[in-house]
Amino acid sequence: PFWYKRRKESERFGELDLKNDTDIPEVHQPTDRTPEILRKPLSGLSYRYTKPKYLVYLIQVKCFHEIITIGYRVYHSYDLPWFRTLSKNVKNYKYCIARFCLFTAIRITLHNMRMSFVLYCTGFCMFVLSLVKRHYRLQFYMFAWTHVTLLITVTQSHLVIQNLFEGMIWFLVPISSVICNDIAAYIFGFFFGRTPLIKLSPKKTWEGFIGGFFITVLFGFVFAYFLAQYQYFVCPVEYNSETNQFATECEPSELFQLQKYSIPSLLQALLGRETVTLYPFQMHSIALSTFASLIGPFGGFFASGFKRAFKIKDFADTIPGHGGIMDRFDCQYLMATFVHVYITSFIRGPNPSKLLKQLLVLQPEQQLNVYKALKLHLIEKGLLPPSFSLRG
Amino acid sequence: ESEPENKLDGETASDSESKSEFGGVVPAPAVDDTPEVLNRALSNLSSRWKNWWVRGILTLAMIAFFFIIIYLGPMVLMMIVMCVQIKCFHEIITIGYNVYHSYELPWFRTLSWYFLLCVNYFFYGETVTDYFFTLVQREEPLRILSKYHRFISFALYLTGFCMFVLSLVKKHYRLQFYMFGWTHVTLLIVVTQSHLIIHNLFEGMIWFIVPISCVICNDIMAYMFGFFFGRTPLIKLSPKKTWEGFIGGFFATVVFGLLLSYVMSGYRCFICPVEFNNDTNSFTVDCEPSELFQLQEYNIPLVIQSVIGWKTVRMYPFQIHSIALSTFASLIGPFGGFFASGFKRAFKIKDFANTIPGHGGIMDRFDCQYLMATFVNVYIASFIRGPNPSRLIQQFLTLRPDQQLHIFNTLKAHLIDKGMLASSEDA
Numbered sequence: 091p092f093w094y095k096r097r098k099e100s101e102r103f104g105e106l107d108l109k110n111d112t113d114i115p116e117v118h119q120p121t122d123r124t125p126e127i128l129r130k131p132l133s134g135l136s137y138r139y140t141k142p143k144y145l146v147y148l149i150q151v152k153c154f155h156e157i158i159t160i161g162y163r164v165y166h167s168y169d170l171p172w173f174r175t176l177s178k179n180v181k182n183y184k185y186c187i188a189r190f191c192l193f194t195a196i197r198i199t200l201h202n203m204r205m206s207f208v209l210y211c212t213g214f215c216m217f218v219l220s221l222v223k224r225h226y227r228l229q230f231y232m233f234a235w236t237h238v239t240l241l242i243t244v245t246q247s248h249l250v251i252q253n254l255f256e257g258m259i260w261f262l263v264p265i266s267s268v269i270c271n272d273i274a275a276y277i278f279g280f281f282f283g284r285t286p287l288i289k290l291s292p293k294k295t296w297e298g299f300i301g302g303f304f305i306t307v308l309f310g311f312v313f314a315y316f317l318a319q320y321q322y323f324v325c326p327v328e329y330n331s332e333t334n335q336f337a338t339e340c341e342p343s344e345l346f347q348l349q350k351y352s353i354p355s356l357l358q359a360l361l362g363r364e365t366v367t368l369y370p371f372q373m374h375s376i377a378l379s380t381f382a383s384l385i386g387p388f389g390g391f392f393a394s395g396f397k398r399a400f401k402i403k404d405f406a407d408t409i410p411g412h413g414g415i416m417d418r419f420d421c422q423y424l425m426a427t428f429v430h431v432y433i434t435s436f437i438r439g440p441n442p443s444k445l446l447k448q449l450l451v452l453q454p455e456q457q458l459n460v461y462k463a464l465k466l467h468l469i470e471k472g473l474l475p476p477s478f479s480l481r482g
Numbered sequence: 483e484s485e486p487e488n489k490l491d492g493e494t495a496s497d498s499e500s501k502s503e504f505g506g507v508v509p510a511p512a513v514d515d516t517p518e519v520l521n522r523a524l525s526n527l528s529s530r531w532k533n534w535w536v537r538g539i540l541t542l543a544m545i546a547f548f549f550i551i552i553y554l555g556p557m558v559l560m561m562i563v564m565c566v567q568i569k570c571f572h573e574i575i576t577i578g579y580n581v582y583h584s585y586e587l588p589w590f591r592t593l594s595w596y597f598l599l600c601v602n603y604f605f606y607g608e609t610v611t612d613y614f615f616t617l618v619q620r621e622e623p624l625r626i627l628s629k630y631h632r633f634i635s636f637a638l639y640l641t642g643f644c645m646f647v648l649s650l651v652k653k654h655y656r657l658q659f660y661m662f663g664w665t666h667v668t669l670l671i672v673v674t675q676s677h678l679i680i681h682n683l684f685e686g687m688i689w690f691i692v693p694i695s696c697v698i699c700n701d702i703m704a705y706m707f708g709f710f711f712g713r714t715p716l717i718k719l720s721p722k723k724t725w726e727g728f729i730g731g732f733f734a735t736v737v738f739g740l741l742l743s744y745v746m747s748g749y750r751c752f753i754c755p756v757e758f759n760n761d762t763n764s765f766t767v768d769c770e771p772s773e774l775f776q777l778q779e780y781n782i783p784l785v786i787q788s789v790i791g792w793k794t795v796r797m798y799p800f801q802i803h804s805i806a807l808s809t810f811a812s813l814i815g816p817f818g819g820f821f822a823s824g825f826k827r828a829f830k831i832k833d834f835a836n837t838i839p840g841h842g843g844i845m846d847r848f849d850c851q852y853l854m855a856t857f858v859n860v861y862i863a864s865f866i867r868g869p870n871p872s873r874l875i876q877q878f879l880t881l882r883p884d885q886q887l888h889i890f891n892t893l894k895a896h897l898i899d900k901g902m903l904a905s906s907e908d909a
Contacts (some may be wrong), residue, residue, distance in 0.1 A: 207860045211853065218820045221719055226828030234667045241666060290650055308702055328752050385640060391647045399655030424643070427636065430572050435633040445877055448890050452874075454902055455770070462877050470772055474890075 146247050146254070149419065230369070246423060249430040257435055258458055259323040263314055264429045267382035267423045270309045275302030291394045294387070303383040310379030311372050318369040319347045344438070345371045374437070381428050386421040393420035511729045528764045541616045544847070545698075552691060556765050560680055560692070564602075567676035570845050571598055571668055578664040581829050582657055589649040590658065594665045596642050599782070601669050604635035605677040609684075611876070675852060678859040685862055688752040692743055692804055693858045694860040696811035699738045704731030720823045723816070732812040739808035740801050747775045774800045774866070803865075810857050815850040822849035 221229055234306065254261040279298030287294040317323045325340040348367045358364060449460060468474040551562050575594050611628045628633065650658055683690040708727025716723040746752045754769040787793060822845070826832065834845035837864045878886060897903040 118861065154815045173859060191517060207856065211857075214815065214821075214853065215817050216717070218817045218824065219717070221820075221824045223718065226824050230825060234663055236595070237667050238663045238668060241670065279867055288648075289652065290647070385644070388644050388647050390648075392643075395647065395650045395655050396659060399659045424640065428640075431632045431636045435630050446892055447872060448874055449889070454773075454897075454900060457893065457897060458902055460875060461893055461903075462891075463876060464886075464893070468890060471883070473887055 092363040140307065143251070146250050149247065206441035242423065246426045250426045253426065253429050255327045256437075257324055257326050258278060259314070259317045259371070260429060260433065262317060262323065263310060264378050264425050265422065265431075267306050267310045267375075267379045268386050268425055271302045271306040271379075271386055271419060272382045272390075274309075275299060278302055278305075288391060290391050290398075299387065301381075303380070307379045309373040310382075311478065314372045314375035315369065318371050325338055345369070360474045374432075377432065378429065382421075382425060385428070386425055389425075392423070443481045483666075485486050492784065507891075509866075517716065541702075554689075556687065559672060559683060559687075563676050563679055563683075565594065565828060566671055566848065567602075568598070570672045573845050574668045575665065575831060577590045577831060577834065578661060578668075582660060589645065589662050593642060593646055593649070594630065594661070596645075597639070597665055597669060598673070599641060600635060601673050605629075607631045607635065611681060625857040644663040669851060675855045678688065679851075682855065682858050682862065685866075686755050688743065688746050688800070689858060689862060691746065691752065692739060693807050693811065693854050694810045694851065695813050696739050696804075697734050697740055697854055700731045700735040700808075700812045700815055701819075702851060703726060703734035705736075707731055707734070717820060719820050719827075723820075728812075728816065732809070735812045736805055737810045740803040743801045744798065747800050753800075773814045774798070774803070806861065809852060811850075814857070815854055818850040818852040818854075821852070822846070864903070 095353070111174040162443060164367050206286050217229075217233060250261065253264075275298040277298075278301030279295045280294070281299040282301065283295035286292055287299055321340065321342065324342050324346045346369055350365045350367050353361060353363060449457065452460065465474065551558055562684030579591075607628065608631070611631060646658075646662060679690065682693070683876070704727040706725070706727075708722070708724045711726040711730065712724035714725040715721055716725050716728055750771065752773045753771055756765055757769075775798055777796045777798060780797055781794055782790065782792060822834075826834070878889065879891070894903065
């Protein structure tokens, strides 16, 4: 009976997950599918669209699109007969997935929690309503795939933009450190490469890894020195409501003011100098470059493993010779999060005006309590004369 | 909750095929787990009624358990939420292992639990820093941990990530990536929800009790209405659900929510935010009830006036909010149940696990709560709660002295303006 045949096929589908990778069919390389809407703004960029923020959004959408497309292709590759009847429903999924993508893009743009939750709920309900008999497993896989992709691409890009607003230097130095590490590791590996680094990527070598590390630290150091001089890069980006534009003008913080450092006596003999004037930011740039060289490659290995697992050569065909956007950005995965965590832990304090606004919104009793606590603290620190405490 | 779909009407061939594959594809929990004592008590009844009774008794037991832990207080509640979360995570991950036969994958079990630990550490650290601020400031190691909390959590996560990359084994890449994805989605679903529940709890126990009770009530009411009046099926996914049950459950839940919030708003221990008292080193729930929990007169719209015969009614403003919460629980909550049903059918399992006799696993009970916790949290953040004062103080302390003075003076001027401070205070 025909249901017996169907059982065999669905069993096979389940079993395919379990077999060794060698038995799993190849995924056909896609032709370039960059949608028209992305090509037009990229071709005729006006000044407004070159703002880094919009660029980051574009890249995020494209990365998301690439990974989701791979998901489809993976399941197409199973080539089960009943799967072909799914094509109509796959289109249904494309709408669902596109909806998710749209929602997150909207969410990031709006920065509005309420709206984004409503949109997410709607998407969730649409997903549940669109569940088709016999294709449940596939649909749940796509649901999970979408969520993990969202987690990876959207949160990273959101953090990149947050870093950007801290100051363009926090955006430029990390990204260029990762790129420099890629290139330097490749060059070192090319000329001196001998000992393989990891089974996952046979082309990577220890020589490339270590050489790349030192070059990146040096590069980060020098690059930070150059950028720290310009207010344009160093100042937090603020939205000026009068001129309706983003302004980057401020008094450079301590981090970006030259300071004298005494060189440890070991190096003194080498360099012949006793002190050196540096920006404190350059010390931080060493930390950023170190992370880029040591952990960044793991992002690359993760992407390599991903490509091998799903038997694809490149994520997509967007950039001739390089593959898709994800291929270029795989090492940036984790870098953006690291920079954000670094900034919040070691650099940035809270914003005073924002804090004040929040204080004024509190209930009056709460304000009074806060006032008392602050007063105690300030008296302790000696910023207020102790006579205050007499008057409560 | 989703009813065990073992006696479906209108089943098609593919469903019956799924039943026959139980033994082959997934080791289905087919052993009868009912405790001996219940077995003996119900030995004379036929098996169908026995099942009904087992479910009923366990339902009452769970509700009683719910009341007991509410009575025991916030600390115990937090522990229970944490335990439930770990159990749910364990159940879903076990399903993943069974589906992929990947139990023997190197490292993978350790890595899943490690990621769970990292994410929990991150979230609990954020909560502790917010609510236990003064305690944290007092103890030196805690202070350092809390200052660099994000960095430490991120470092822990990174270690797990690097271990994953290093553990990739040649012929099993796809499987390992699947499990990686599976773990992350489970974390997203289970762990974030449980932490939002705890945040809601700290806002006031009523924000924890009312939403959960509404979802439970909706389940039970929809079942009752469906049992007595059910005729039109609601969704192909769960053939036992009916439109009558859905709509009846909706109205019953709204009424239930109104009544429950009326009863609870009278007691301080439910409506006050949970605070940590530094002197007694314990949790206190004592405060001046906010406006939300003070009786007010509302005018009844003319339409209903004729029906009820009153002109005004005294209600707590919170009851209006409870209508919103009940509505969400009745309309969107069931989607969580359908999601879980679809999940079980997709992976050909009857229940998530066998923890509760007659009901299945913990996830079976909590599947409708998915999204409810997030909704309550978003609702509170959007409509109710202002910023957290202790968090503001904490941020204040990290500012520069001149910024601190500036804010202090502005606040003082504001309070004098409002008349909260005597203007004899010097500037």
